[in-house]
Amino acid sequence: MIKTFVAALVMLAPLGAEVTVIKNATIMTESSKGTIKGSILVRDGKIAEVGESVMVPQGATVIDASGQYVIPGIIDCHSHIAVDGGVNEGSVSVSSMANIKDVINPDDIGIYRALAGGVTTANILHGSANSIGGQTIVLKMRWGKDAQGMIFEGAMPGIKFALGENPKRAGNPTPARGAAPNTQIARYPATRMGVEDTIREAFNEAKAYKASWDDYQAKVAKGEHLIPPRKDLKLEALKEVLEGKRFVHAHCYRSDEILMLIRVADDYGFKIKTFQHVLEGYKVAKEIAAHGAGGSTFSDWWAYKAEAYDAIPYNAAIMAKKGVVVSLNSDDAELMRRLNTEAAKAMKYGGISETEALAMVTLNPAKQLAIDNRVGSIEAGKDADLVIYDKNPLSNFAKVQKVMIDGQKYFDRDNEVSGRPAKQLEKQRLIDKEKQDQQRQTDAQKKAGQGARRPQ
Amino acid sequence: MKNLVSALLLCCACAAAQTPSAVAIRNAKIVTVSGPVISKGTVVLRNGLIEAVGENVSIPADALVIDGEGLTVYPGLIDGLSTWGMPGTAAPAVTATAGRGGRGATPTPAATTTPAPPPARGPEDRPSTTSWLKAADEVQPTDRRLESGRSAGYTTAVVFPTRGFFAGHGAVLNLAGEKPGDMVIAPSVGQYISVAGARGFGGGFPSSLMGAIAYIRQIYLDAEHYALVKQAYERDPRGMKRPEYDRALEGVLESKRILLPANRETEMDRMLRFAAELKQPVILYGMREGFDPRAADLLKKANAPALISLKWPEKGRDTDPDEVETYRTLETRDKAPMAPALLKKAGVRFAFYSDGLEQPRDLQRAVKKAIDAGLSREDAVRALTLSTAEIYGVDNRIGSIEKGKIANLVVTRGDLFDDRTRIEMVFIDGVKHKPALEITPAGRGGAPTSGDPGDNQ
Numbered sequence A: 001m002i003k004t005f006v007a008a009l010v011m012l013a014p015l016g017a018e019v020t021v022i023k024n025a026t027i028m029t030e031s032s033k034g035t036i037k038g039s040i041l042v043r044d045g046k047i048a049e050v051g052e053s054v055m056v057p058q059g060a061t062v063i064d065a066s067g068q069y070v071i072p073g074i075i076d077c078h079s080h081i082a083v084d085g086g087v088n089e090g091s092v093s094v095s096s097m098a099n100i101k102d103v104i105n106p107d108d109i110g111i112y113r114a115l116a117g118g119v120t121t122a123n124i125l126h127g128s129a130n131s132i133g134g135q136t137i138v139l140k141m142r143w144g145k146d147a148q149g150m151i152f153e154g155a156m157p158g159i160k161f162a163l164g165e166n167p168k169r170a171g172n173p174t175p176a177r178g179a180a181p182n183t184q185i186a187r188y189p190a191t192r193m194g195v196e197d198t199i200r201e202a203f204n205e206a207k208a209y210k211a212s213w214d215d216y217q218a219k220v221a222k223g224e225h226l227i228p229p230r231k232d233l234k235l236e237a238l239k240e241v242l243e244g245k246r247f248v249h250a251h252c253y254r255s256d257e258i259l260m261l262i263r264v265a266d267d268y269g270f271k272i273k274t275f276q277h278v279l280e281g282y283k284v285a286k287e288i289a290a291h292g293a294g295g296s297t298f299s300d301w302w303a304y305k306a307e308a309y310d311a312i313p314y315n316a317a318i319m320a321k322k323g324v325v326v327s328l329n330s331d332d333a334e335l336m337r338r339l340n341t342e343a344a345k346a347m348k349y350g351g352i353s354e355t356e357a358l359a360m361v362t363l364n365p366a367k368q369l370a371i372d373n374r375v376g377s378i379e380a381g382k383d384a385d386l387v388i389y390d391k392n393p394l395s396n397f398a399k400v401q402k403v404m405i406d407g408q409k410y411f412d413r414d415n416e417v418s419g420r421p422a423k424q425l426e427k428q429r430l431i432d433k434e435k436q437d438q439q440r441q442t443d444a445q446k447k448a449g450q451g452a453r454r455p456q
Numbered sequence B: 001m002k003n004l005v006s007a008l009l010l011c012c013a014c015a016a017a018q019t020p021s022a023v024a025i026r027n028a029k030i031v032t033v034s035g036p037v038i039s040k041g042t043v044v045l046r047n048g049l050i051e052a053v054g055e056n057v058s059i060p061a062d063a064l065v066i067d068g069e070g071l072t073v074y075p076g077l078i079d080g081l082s083t084w085g086m087p088g089t090a091a092p093a094v095t096a097t098a099g100r101g102g103r104g105a106t107p108t109p110a111a112t113t114t115p116a117p118p119p120a121r122g123p124e125d126r127p128s129t130t131s132w133l134k135a136a137d138e139v140q141p142t143d144r145r146l147e148s149g150r151s152a153g154y155t156t157a158v159v160f161p162t163r164g165f166f167a168g169h170g171a172v173l174n175l176a177g178e179k180p181g182d183m184v185i186a187p188s189v190g191q192y193i194s195v196a197g198a199r200g201f202g203g204g205f206p207s208s209l210m211g212a213i214a215y216i217r218q219i220y221l222d223a224e225h226y227a228l229v230k231q232a233y234e235r236d237p238r239g240m241k242r243p244e245y246d247r248a249l250e251g252v253l254e255s256k257r258i259l260l261p262a263n264r265e266t267e268m269d270r271m272l273r274f275a276a277e278l279k280q281p282v283i284l285y286g287m288r289e290g291f292d293p294r295a296a297d298l299l300k301k302a303n304a305p306a307l308i309s310l311k312w313p314e315k316g317r318d319t320d321p322d323e324v325e326t327y328r329t330l331e332t333r334d335k336a337p338m339a340p341a342l343l344k345k346a347g348v349r350f351a352f353y354s355d356g357l358e359q360p361r362d363l364q365r366a367v368k369k370a371i372d373a374g375l376s377r378e379d380a381v382r383a384l385t386l387s388t389a390e391i392y393g394v395d396n397r398i399g400s401i402e403k404g405k406i407a408n409l410v411v412t413r414g415d416l417f418d419d420r421t422r423i424e425m426v427f428i429d430g431v432k433h434k435p436a437l438e439i440t441p442a443g444r445g446g447a448p449t450s451g452d453p454g455d456n457q
Helices: A002-012 A109-116 A192-221 A233-242 A255-268 A285-291 A315-321 A335-348 A354-359 A363-368 A413-453 B002-018 B092-097 B144-151 B209-235 B247-253 B265-278 B293-302 B327-346 B360-372 B377-382 B386-391
Strands: A019-028 A035-043 A046-051 A061-064 A069-072 A074-079 A119-124 A132-140 A158-162 A247-252 A274-277 A294-297 A326-328 A386-389 A400-405 A408-412 B022-030 B038-046 B049-054 B063-067 B072-075 B077-082 B154-159 B166-174 B184-193 B258-262 B282-286 B306-309 B350-353 B409-413 B422-428 B431-433
Touching: A019 A354, A019 A386, A074 A274, A074 A294, A074 A335, A074 A363, A109 A119, A109 A335, A109 A400, A109 A408, A119 A335, A119 A363, A132 A192, A158 A233, A192 A233, A192 A255, A233 B209, A247 A255, A255 A285, A285 A315, A294 A315, A294 A363, A315 A326, A326 A335, A326 A363, A335 A354, A400 A413, A408 A413, A413 B327, B022 B409, B077 B350, B077 B386, B144 B154, B144 B422, B154 B409, B154 B422, B166 B247, B209 B247, B209 B265, B258 B265, B265 B282, B265 B293, B293 B327, B306 B327, B327 B350, B327 B360, B327 B377, B350 B386, B360 B377
Parallel strands: A019 A061, A019 A069, A074 A119, A158 A247, A247 A274, A274 A294, A294 A326, B022 B063, B022 B072, B077 B154, B184 B258, B258 B282, B282 B306, B306 B350
Antiparallel strands: A019 A035, A035 A046, A069 A386, A119 A132, A132 A158, A386 A400, A400 A408, B022 B038, B038 B049, B072 B409, B154 B166, B166 B184, B409 B422, B422 B431
16 A cells, blocks of 8 residues: 555656755755755745755655755866767867767766766866867766756856966877877977967957958948958857856966966956866965955875966965865866865865855856856755765765756655666676677577588 | 771770670569569560560560579669779778878879878868878779679679778779770769878878867868858959968868768767767768667668678677677677668668678678678668669669669679579679689789778777
8 A cells, every 4th residue: 555655656746836845954045044954845946945944745755855955056167078089189289170069979877977076066167278268068967867957058158278397298189099100299488478470369369350250240240241360269269258148267386377377368458257176276375365255175196297286275275265165176077076075075075064065066166157046055946956865975975865857856865776777787687698698699600600511 | 106006996896796786685584683583584685775574575586685584683782882893902001102292292193103191180181081082093903803893793893992090082983994984973072081090091180089180070170161261252353362272272162072980879960960060961880889789779860871891890800719708799799780770770881892802702601601691682672772873873874773773783693692603604794704713812912991980089
C-alpha cells in the first residue's frame, strides 16, 4: 500500500505544477536573511518563498532535509569543461574570432561530476595561450540537455585575455603532431611588453573597425545606399568589448601586469570585468577595486611556474577586505567538484566569516558574471538552483545529496549509488556480447581458411 | 606515324565492335528500386541508356542477348562520398603544403620542390583551402580502386577532394571511362568541408575546432561581402577600386551544397545549426551515433539528409584487452549499424558511403551488418542507389532502372548482400564490365582522411 502510494507520488510529481518544498533544513541563504532553519518553496523553477515555515501546497513534492544544509548552487567563475576540440585557439596572438559557444560539449562527464560537487553554473573560458583569446560563455550544468539547453539564458558573454608567461611563451602553439620543430611557428609576442603591445594593437584595429561601421550605419540611417564594410569576426568581438556588450575576463598573475591592463583598458575606454587567478591581487587590491573589477582566484594553488610564486593563501581575504568582489574558482575539472572546501580555506586564512566564505563560490561569482539577479543566493524570485549537503558544506566531510537547477533535480546521490549495479551489468552485457561476436567471427574465418586449403 | 594512327583507329574499332549497340538481359529478376520488383523481365540498353524495362519487352534484333535466368539486375550502386579515382591522398607533409589558396596564392606546390608556406596567421590567409578544386578535373581513370568498386557492384561514386577545411567540389562520376571527361555525370554537386584536421594542417590558424568553425563562418561572411562588391563593380566599375580576385571565395560561392562532418548527436546538432546560420543546404556525413533517437529528430526537423559511413566502429585489433572502455564506446560499437534502420523508420533521407573501405567483400559485409541490425534489403539497396541520387539531385539520370536513365546496372547471382552472392557483371554507360575475382589492395591509399571523418577532436 505504501509502495503504491509512493509510486503514485513519483508518477504525479512531473505532471502537476512544478512545486517542491525542501523542509527542516539549515538554509545558508547568502541573503540578508543569513542562515536559518526552515523551508524553501520552489515553484516553476523559481524560489517562491524562504522562511522558518512555509505553506506546503497540495501536491507539492516534499523533500525532508532534517539535519541537512541547503546552499545556493555553486558558481565556478573559471572552468574549461564541456568544450569540444580544444580550449585554445593558440595559433594566433589574437583569437577573438573563436567562440566557446560553437563547441559546447553537453556530453562531457565533467558536467555531471561538477554537479555532484554542487556546481550549478560555470563560466566556460577559452584557454590562456594568447594575449586576447576566444569568446566565452556562461553555462548551467543541466546534464542531459543539449548544447543550447546548457546556456545560461541572458548571461552576458565574455572574452578571455591572458597576460604573462602563457601568451608570451615562444613557440605557442606546439607544432602539429609529428612535425619537426619549426621556428616559423614561434609567434609574437615573446615578452610581457609584447603582450601589452598586442592588446593595444588589437584595440587600435578594433576602434578603426568600429568607426567604419558607425560611419556606415550613420550614412545608411540618412538614406544612403552603401555596401557595408567587411564583417571581421576577430574585431567584431573587440568592438563588443568597446561597446560594453562583452565582459573581459583577464588571466593574470603579476601585480605590474594587472596595473598595465587597467591602464590599457582606461586608455581605450573599456572595463575589465574580472581578473582571473590574480595571485598577486593582494598587492594591488585597491587599484582593482577602483577599476570596478572582480578578482577570481585560487585558495592555495601556486608555485607551478615562476610568475605564480609570489602567492599567499590570504589573497582572497585581503582583496575582499579592500573592497574587491572575490570569488574562488577551479580552472580544473577535478577541483571543480569540491569548491565548497576551497571556500572553507578562506576562513582559515584571513579569518572571514562562514557567510563571506560561501559567498566566494556563490553570490560573488554571480556578481562577477552579472547574473546575481538570477542566482547566487536563496531569495524569493531567484532561480531555484539549490544544493543539499548532508553536513555543513564548509566541512570537508560534507557530501552533496541533491542538486536542483531551475527547480529540476539534476543530481541525486541515492539514485546515483543505487543505479550503479544496473549500469555495470548493462556494460558487462555489451562486453560479453562483443567478445562472443568476435569469437564467432574468428571461428568462421578459421573454417573458411581450412576449406580453402583442402585439396579439391 | 600514319601507321600508328591507323593502328589506333583499328584498336578503337575493335573496342567499339566488342560493345554492341544494344544489350538485352532477359528472364532476369529486376529490382528497379523506383517501382516494384519484376520477378522475370527484360532490360534493354542502347547507346548508354536504358531503352526499355518490363515483363513483356520485345528484344531488338540487333541486341546482344544475355540470358538472365537465375540472375538479378539492380541499378548500379553509388558510393555516396568517395575518393575513388582521386589522386593519392596523403602524406602529412603534402597535407601541410596543400592548398594555401586565397588571394593571389600560387597553385598548390609540389611538396618536394617548394618549401612549406609559413603557417596561416588568420582567416585571411585562407588556410588549407582548395574550395575551387573539382574532383571532376582531378579524377584519374587508372585508379585501381575504380575496378575494386566495380567488382563490388558500384558503377558510380560521388567523389570529393577531402583535404583541408574547404576541400573542393565533389562530382558524380561513373567508375569507368577512357578519359576523365567520359566519367562525369555531374561535375559539381557540393563542397566538402572538414573540421577534423584543425590540428594537423600545418600548425597555423586554426588549431582548434572552435577556430575551424570561426574560419568557416568568416569565409561565408567574406563570400557574401565579395559577391556584393563584385556585383556593384560589374554594374559600374568607374571610380571604384576593383575587387581583389579571390579564388577561395569563388569556389565557395559556386557550391550547390555543403557536406559537414557529424558523428555524435552533439555534432549533428552543432553542424545543422551551423548550416542554417550559413544559409547553406547541407548533407551531414559520418553518423556514427545515428542510432541515437535524437539524431533522427534533429535531421527530420532540419529536413537534412545524412551520409552514413559503412566503416562501422570496431574495437581496434591491437587494443589492450585489459583496457577499460566507457559504456558509451561499447554502446556505440554495438548500436552503430542500427542507425540506418532507425533513420529509415523516422523518415530521414540517408545513403551509404564507403569511407575508405575498398575491398568488395568488406563493402558487402558492411551493408549486411546494417541489414542484420534491422534495415530491410530493399532499403539497403535504395540507400546505395536512388536515395544517393536524390540527395545529390541527380535522380533524374541515375539511381533506378527506368527508361531513359543512364545504363548503369549491376547483375548478380543471388541477393546482392548475401555472402555467397556473385557479382556477374556491371554495366556502366551501357558497357559491360566483368568484376575482378580478386583485388590487389590499392597500394597508395586513397582512402578518405581517416576512419573518423567527423571526429572533431
